[in-house]
């Protein structure tokens with residue numbers, strides 16, 4: 001077996017006579033002396049060749065005629081350990097520098113006294129030598145140009161943006177909005193329809209959820225049957241739902257059939273138009289939706305809304321029923337009677353009032369006035385002794 005070189009000091013190795021030597025010394029080892037047969041070899045440093053880390057025979061000291069060979073050295077790459085990167089702390093951004101608009105004032109430059117050199121020489125006017133006159137010259141350093149001082153710019157004043165118009169809400173006294181209507185009776189603007197018939201200056205505008213649905217079929221049929229009643233009161237009808245005109249027309253035949261109303265072939269229309277609001281723009285604008293009833297694409301269906309519109313295009317009465325509750329059109333007629341009877345008359349109608357029943361005198365009308373204007377004035381006696389429940393015969397309109 002081979003002799004192992006002895007470590008002779010820090011990083012230095014030496015070994016004695018070797019018979020057969022294989023060097024196990026690591027790269028960079030300095031051999032202080034190598035004795036072989038009494039001959040001391042020159043110190044030598046083990047250097048690693050570039051490629052295979054095996055020492056060539058020539059680069060290594062010969063010992064006793066034998067070449068000391070470096071066994072293959074394998075350098076395991078030490079695991080690289082990266083210290084955790086310290087957290088990066090960003091210094092707070094410097095506050096924006098604001099420059100005061102102070103004008104720069106320069107102090108008056110100090111006078112510099114310059115004394116002209118006195119002319120040399122003697123002055124013949126007397127035997128007294130006088131010194132030459134002294135001239136004092138004052139010179140001033142040029143003052144720096146005055147800093148420009150700008151008046152502070154006036155604060156910008158922006159005109160307030162006009163407020164967005166509030167969405168239309170059904171309110172008593174509100175004027176109905178105008179909108180384009182595609183209907184079973186042709187296309188027109190809603191206001192034009194409101195103003196279209198001097199014999200029927202009032203309008204009942206009502207929505208229904210959907211064509212070819214049972215409750216709607218009974219309601220629209222009832223409207224068709226009551227058309228004459230509405231006309232007698234000076235009222236025209238117009239419906240709206242979100243199906244196309246063709247659907248409205250096809251469904252109208254079912255409605256007429258069911259009410260046993262026959263019309264000439266090709267004219268099987270209802271007596272009043274139905275708006276085709278396929279985009280739902282109108283019912284959305286007018287707040288006529290029932291969130292509990294959803295159509296095939298997940299949108300709410302129209303509710304059963306009804307608005308009585310006066311000759312001035314303003315809302316006189318409004319009701320809003322869910323899609324699942326059909327309206328009572330006798331009640332609609334009754335409310336129309338009440339609205340038309342009482343409007344501006346100083347009258348009101350009591351509970352369950354029907355046309356012809358006694359009417360209530362409004363609190364705004366004095367008893368003397370009511371006695372003069374209406375027939376059979378009466379006051380109901382009450383425990384409070386207050387005379388507020390006053391009634392008269394129903395006036396004939």
Ligand code: BEZ
Pocket residue numbers: 209210213214215216217293301323324
């Ligand atoms: C109907 O008209 O029958 C109806 C419409 C929507 C919901 C429920 C009923």
